[in-house]
Amino acid sequence: MNFLFVMTALSLHGVSSTSQSDYELMQQWLDLESQRGKLESTWQTNKQFLKNQISLLSEEKKSLQALLLNAKNAQNEVDEKRLALTEKQVQYERNQNLVENELSKGENFITRVLPMLPPPLQSELQIKSEKLKQNTINLSERLEIYLGLYKSVDEFNSRIALNTSNMTVSIKGKETEVLVSQIYLGLSQAWYLSADGSAYGFGRTEQSGWQWYHGEAVSSVLPSMNLPEQIKKIRGILEKPTTAEFVSLPLSLPSLNKELL
Template structure:
């Protein structure tokens, strides 16, 4: 009986040993399987990481480029803001200067207008008519620009009249009340002579405080006045003409006093 029990123990021990080995193999297989899975997951993670890294690097590059652009835009905006501020200050300064110049212009224009208006009555009739056609400086509806243009026209007309000898015709009133048609020879705007067609009326014209004056004076050589007019109109050859100047009239007035 005892001999039979020993083999049985031996078989049981062998089976136990084999069972232990089988469990060990199974565990190893499981460990290997887990290791393989971990390796696979690690490989996938590495692959995914490399893909993510490339994408993140591209994104970082784009972000850096965008940041540089934003920084440049911000600098330009600050520069533009500074430039605009300087430009605004310049415009404000220029506006102040323009307003000051405008005030000075208005003051000077007012003074010139008053002088021109006071001068009007002393102008010879042809020039006075030209001034009236140029405009009315006394018109309160005139803008500063229109008033300036009118004043410039008047000054131009005066300068042109002063630079030439001109001939005009008109009727002037004789002291006896009748209207006499005469030709007039103007030496600028300060001196004139007149003579009738038949040489029976002759005289001189000049400006005064009372305005432009015509004065009949038979002591003036009517033929000389007529000759001066004819030469100026190119109806006669150039010749010496002797005519009394304004000083003659002044001396005559002083003598009468």
């Protein structure tokens, strides 16, 4: 009887122990499943977040690549413009050197031919040419002055000019200063006559410079004729153009060595 009770007690104890073990295993399995579910849920959330981040980073990468491409294109454009400007600068400096060389030649030429020009034009150009020696004027101003000199020469050469001036002439072997009317035909020929007709002469361009011939000395370069009377007629026409008529005056063109100019 006692043996049976013990066996029964042991059997009950074994059943109780087995049930408890199964319960613990079941609980552990449920905990694991719960944790797995949470992990899967967390992973899905993180996965979507990572996808969004990757998408944003991809768009940002495209934007950065576009910016880099634009920056590269802009840099290339800047480099091209800089190169073009450099080439223009080099060409400008070359042209500037050419202009300066030509101006230097022109100024030397003016210096050489200035004494050969008619005296009134000499005085005008001398004042203008003095400005070319100033260090304060730039290349553009020098060029403007230089062109102005040639314009003055061209204008003087294209007309008959009447000029009133005091001249020192020889009258009866005596040097006398008298007021005369000078008539210039372009750059190379001129005649003068005093108010009373007592002093007259002829002037022309020569290799050594402008040269006046006074009174009887005129016959050494011009044919004999009544020169004072002819000069008087031209002077009257220039003073009163309505009285214009054909008048003959002798000319004398010296031979000039242009290579020496």
